[in-house]
Amino acid sequence: MxxxxxxxxxxxxxxxxxxxxxxxxxxxxxxxxxxxxxxxxxxxxxxxxxxxxxxxxxxxxxxxxxxxxxxxxxxxxxxxxxxxxxxxxxxxxxxxxxxxxxxxxxxxxxxxxxxxxxxxxxxxxxxxxxKQEQQVNQRAEREKTINHITNSIRVYIENRYTSPTQLDYRGKNCFQQFCYSLTFWRHHHLSSFIVLxxxxxxxxxxxxxxxxxxxxxxxxxxxxxxxxxxxxxxxxxxxxxxxxxxxxxxxxxxxxxxxxxxxxxxxxxxxxxxxxxxxxxxxxxxxxxxxxxxxxxxxxxxxxxMKRAAINELIDEFTSPKQIKLNEKLLSESFVRNYLQEDGCFVLRLLARNGADIIVGEIIDKLYKHFRAIYNHDHIYFD
Structure with missing residues (x-):
């Protein structure tokens, strides 16, 4: 990928x-x-x-x-x-x-x-x-690319909650309409599309x-x-x-x-x-x-x-002993179980397996900050 x-x-x-x-x-x-x-x-x-x-x-x-x-x-x-x-x-x-x-x-x-x-x-x-042809060498470009990866994962996760009525089918052929329908079915009914x-x-x-x-x-x-x-x-x-x-x-x-x-x-x-x-x-x-x-x-x-074993494993890693507050631990568990879900965990695992542990840490940090901002604003969980 x-x-x-x-x-x-x-x-x-x-x-x-x-x-x-x-x-x-x-x-x-x-x-x-x-x-x-x-x-x-x-x-x-x-x-x-x-x-x-x-x-x-x-x-x-x-x-x-x-x-x-x-x-x-x-x-x-x-x-x-x-x-x-x-x-x-x-x-x-x-x-x-x-x-x-x-x-x-x-x-x-x-x-x-x-x-x-x-x-x-x-x-x-x-x-x-x-395939991207540009080289990622400079620090600014590195940060830009990490943000791009983070945003890609965030958009994919949050699109599960997008309303299918926002889709404009006009001008689309039958195959495109089928693909769009499949996409929205995936967003609303399946949290492990990538895994499957x-x-x-x-x-x-x-x-x-x-x-x-x-x-x-x-x-x-x-x-x-x-x-x-x-x-x-x-x-x-x-x-x-x-x-x-x-x-x-x-x-x-x-x-x-x-x-x-x-x-x-x-x-x-x-x-x-x-x-x-x-x-x-x-x-x-x-x-x-x-x-x-x-x-x-x-x-x-x-x-x-396996079911949700990968999610539990990521929770164990993410909820370190430093997070001693119960509400913080519950929030981090909600972040993994209800926000990332199977697909998010799977993508992060793939990144980590390819030797990008540091990159994954930064991506998780950015995603978690974004999740906390939404939680503090709306005080809701992603169910």
Missing amino acids: DILNVAKKLNDEKHHSVRNDDVFIDRLNHKYTVTMILVFAVIVTTEQYIMSPIKCWVPVQFKEEYEKYANNICWIMNTYYIPMEHDIPPAETIRYEQTLKYYQWSPFILLFMALCFYFPHIEKLVDAAL LFTFIKFLYLFNSLVQIFLLNAFLGNDYLLFGFKVIVKFIRGLDWGESKRFLRVTLCDFHIREVGIVHRYTVQCVLPMNLFNEKSDFISWLLRIIRVDSRSAYVRRKLS
């Missing part, structure tokens, strides 16, 4: 560190995993279109051109698998029951996966539209991982959901991974060659060296998906059960 970016600049002007306005598991999803998958895609693409993705064992009478043709036709027309201890069935319907159809699409599958993992990271798109929006992004991460697992299970088959568990069990027991039915390395291929009006059918044995790499990379991707699913589920469960 743009406010976090400004606060980061204020807090650490001399150190040009990388923004971390999310947690490690988020960066694992939209940064590290995307980078890793793109590297895999480059390697697989190089293997397919620059090197030799398939090598077929052809009859000895085949010339070099015939061998190249056999490799190309087997790569294009797919291969199938028959165990070495079984005879090749004469019926094509039985023979092609275990046809491998995915390996030509491996680079595109990897690119699609990378796009899916990056997509929920929508705050980058927001930053592109809201943040949690919704976590749901997108979780949904993305689950959908990819089920799509790959439908595409690759052979119980893809259990693929990683089987590999882990073999690794713990010290067993060799062996040849997976999903990533077969030795397959068969049928093709026809017309010679002098006679059509000859050949069945050759082919090796797919790239499937060795596909198997290892797919296991790493599977493991990362499981980690993300588990962490996202834990986060959602924690967020749904």
Whole structure:
């Protein structure tokens, strides 16, 4: 978010560190995993279109051109698998029951996966539209920016009490009217809109991982959901991974060659060296998906059960022992519970987590002074 970016600049002007306005598991999803998958895609693409993705064992009478043709036709027309201890069935319907159809699409599958993992990271798109170019170096500019952040939080909080009749719908299209209506619904009926929006992004991460697992299970088959568990069990027991039915390395291929009006059918044995790499990379991707699913589920469960725990924590920090007057303590509790509420606490927590503790202290001080001024004037609580 743009406010976090400004606060980061204020807090650490001399150190040009990388923004971390999310947690490690988020960066694992939209940064590290995307980078890793793109590297895999480059390697697989190089293997397919620059090197030799398939090598077929052809009859000895085949010339070099015939061998190249056999490799190309087997790569294009797919291969199938028959165990070495079984005879090749004469019926094509039985023979092609275990046809491998995915390996030509491996680079595109990897690119699609990378796009899916990056997509929920929508705050980058927001930053592109809201990015501030000015540098915050001078003290006056620093104070001005802190006031801007404080006012932004204050306006957001106090807009919950704005009347929807103040909105002018004239000249607005249907989409704009819907957005405005949603905004006022948020202001009047929801004090944790930002928290829920943040949690919704976590749901997108979780949904993305689950959908990819089920799509790959439908595409690759052979119980893809259990693929990683089987590999882990073999690794713990010290067993060799062996040849997976999903990533077969030795397959068969049928093709026809017309010679002098006679059509000859050949069945050759082919090796797919790239499937060795596909198997290892797919296991790493599977493991990362499981980690993300588990962490996202834990986060959602924690967020749904947390309720107002964050508010209570902020109250404990804000009501220090120095505030010995009961009315002052009650006022500060009202400030946190009824004025800041979930959204205000959440934004301040995000700022503090990004290393802007001093900035957060100043913002809280300004917000509290503003709250006290309203309270002393009207003698009301923000219920």
